[in-house]
Amino acid sequence: MKVVTVAEMKDIERAAIEEYGIPGIVLMENAGVEVAGQIESILGILHNKKISIFAGTGNNGGDGYVVARHLHNRGAKVKVFLIGNKTAVAGDALTNLQIITNMGIDILEVTNQHDWDKVKIAMTFTDCLVDALLGTGFTGKLREHMIQVVECMNKMNKVIIAIDVPTGVDGDTGQVQSVAVKASYTITFALPKQGLLLYPGALYAGELYVADIGVPRLLVQNIAIQQNLITSGDVTNMLCKRQPDAHKGSCGKVFVVAGSRGLTGAAALAASAAMRSGAGTVTLGIAESLHDIMEMKVTEVMTSPLAEVSPGALGEEAFSEIQRLSLQSDVMVIGPGLGRHEETLPLVRRVIMTVERPLVIDADALYALIGHTSLLTEAKSVPILTPHPGEMARLVSLTAEEVNQDRIYIARQAAIEWGSIIILKGARTVVAFPDGEVYINSSGNAGMATGGAGDVLTGIIAGLVGQGLSSHEAALAGVYIHGLAGDIVAKNGMIGMIASDIIKALPAAIFGIQEND
Template identity: 60%
Template sequence: MKAATANEMREIDRIAINDYGIPGAVLMENAGVAVVRRLEVVVEPLIDRKFCILAGKGNNGGDGYVIARHLVNQGAKVKVFLLGEKTAVSGDARINLDIIDRMGIDVIEIINERDWDKVKLAATFADCLVDALLGTGFRGEISGDMARIIDIINAAGKLVVAVDIPSGVDADTGRICGTAVQAAHTVTFGSPKPGLFLYPGAEYTGELTVADIGIPTAVIARQNIKQNVIMASAVRDILPCRSPAAHKGMNGRLAVVAGSRGLSGAAAMTAEGALRAGAGLVTLAAPASLQDILAVKLTEVMTKPLPETATGGISQEAVPDIAGLSAASDVLAIGPGLGRHEETAAAVRAVIAAADCPLVIDADALNALVGYTDILSECNALPVLTPHPGEMARLTGLSSQAVNADRINIARQAAAEWGSIVVLKGARTVVAFPDGEVYINTTGNAGMATGGTGDALTGIIAGLIAQGLSSHDAAVAGVYIHGLAGDVAAQAGMVGMTATDLIKAVPAALYGIKSY
């Protein structure tokens, strides 16, 4: 499913109106009707229910006037509050404002303090508040009267339905511009917007409905929208089909280079994640001193001891051994638990530069690339990088706060600059490709905020590549499967959930997707 930015949606509207001759008033009518259809479901029955519609001076407010008309026609009791004066409303919004004026619907201009008292009183006794204040084109910080009315909406404790997007949420990034309407439901039009899926905006969106308002599908297709939301059906279609006569060699050979003294768990979870994702043969290469520990931890995984440093990480002498292992493998996952010793980091860079097979690069292997991202261009296959915001911050020289504030653009720019697939982990993981295409993942939950879940993702993506998926498809499918496995595991409770619980749930997640 495509997710259009504010500028893309503005252009889509313009083409629909100017090139196809669809009047803006028709689109506004369809938008308002779509919201009323949703209200029929969440506030049932409409008759005699009290609605308070908070409207701005633009087209979002115009949608609100359409909503008011249809609600009244169905027997609801409606008050409309306009933040400003009627004389400031123009265009299609003015047409619909004049209609409800003629219908005798109560439209109150919020101008003086007495008007603010009316808003508070109406919100107190309403069954539902409709946010029609700001649309997707808003930029800047919420302040003044707009902040005041949003605070009234949020303090009322009522069911809130947002029109197109909760006012105060940035449509492109999900950033909250000072304050924002906390909606229980949002009805968005034509195409969803990225900010409805990205946190913190996703937390304000509530249950999302994408409504068709009559824009021709060809108009949306013409925009070449590069933001996508990962859907179960798309993942199902790219997952490998296993032959009834399959044997382990047909399901891929995967090498994992991971672990150091005190960090053997990261290595084990990466290898287990790969197995649970369906890889046929997994070999874990780790410092020799970990051999006994890993042999106890892992039953189905083969292990390969590597030369190590005095501090228990892999040494430069391990590079030839890893090169031989990667040459015999379909994919190499490297990084979890390797530690940050400089000799280990140098060995990692040597392995990345010389690897013959596709790479999945995570954790300490990413830290080894800080200041050395140019070597990614030497890779024989498009590498997959899986940084969390802190690792991304180190790689880009930004703060983790800056990374999270603009996840799509930061990941997109990095993917283009490094010639790599960038999987920016976190709540709503983003997968970016060098051509600018971006995928937003919506599976997963707060129970995954625990050590080791990132290592599991590395193993899952690598396990899919081992089975023949392209690095592109494996990254997209991997993040969805990873999040869905977390959702399956969370059915037993999020608090106290572990990465091992998630890993064990991967087969159930895969089965669910294939049965979708």
């Protein structure tokens, strides 16, 4: 499914009106009908239900007036609170305001404290609040009077339904500068907006519905829109079905260079995840003094000792063996728990420039790229990088907070500049490609905020590449399968989930996707 920016949605609406001849008031009517229908589905029989609609003076308020009309016709007791003056309402919104005025629907202009006293009394006895204040027309910080409205709505502990985008949420980034409506449900139109899928916007949106308001299909499927949502259906078409005569040599050979003193667990998790995601064989290259430890940690994974420069740390002496083992494999992973020894970092950079297999770069290998990201353009194939926000921040000289404030933009720009696939991990993981295309993952949960979960993702992606998926496909399928495995584990509770739990759930996650084919 395509995902749009606020500007792209405006362009779609403009094209629907100007190029296809659909009057704007028809789109507003369709939007209001859809919202009213969803409210009825949520609340049940509407007869005598008390519903308060908070409307702004723009088109989002116009949608709210249409909703008021249809709810009134279905027997609900509707009150409309217009935050501002009727004289500020224009165009299609004004037409619909005049209609509900003629119908005798209760409308109160909220312009002073006395009006607010009436609002608070009405809210106390209402069954549902509807946010039709600003929609996608909001950026920056809310004004004081609007903050008062939002805070009052949130304090009422009522079902809140937001129209298009909850007031206070940036429709592009999902950021909240001051306060925002904490919606129980959000009904958005035609396509989901970025900010409804990214946190914290997704938290304020509640349960999300995408309503069809009659926008021509060619507009909502426009390939020029470069944001997408990863769904199970997308991944189903990517996964390889195992042939009856398959053998371990035909299911992919993965080579992992990982681990250092105190961080052997990361190596074990990445290698084991590659196995559990379906790879035929996995070889783990690790510093020779840690080799015996790894042989006890992993059973199905083969281990190979590599020359070390100090106990547990790799240097240039290991390069020739790494190169040899990479040529015997279909894909290579470098970085999980590898360490940051001063001689390990140049080794990583040399591997990135010379390895002739698809490459997944994670953790300490990302640290080796700080100040050296231009090397990525010299890689023999398009590398896959899997940074969390802190790692990404170091690579682009920002803070983790700044990265999270505009995840899509930063991931996209890095992918384009570095000629790489960027998987920016976090609550909603973002996958960006060098052509500017971006995908937002729809699976996963907060229980996956546990040490080692990122190492598992790295292993999954490598395992999928080994089985024949392109790096592009493996990145998308990998993040979705990773999240879905976490969702399977979370059915028994999120608290206490550990990375190895996610690994154990991988076969069930993959089977579930394939069964839905």
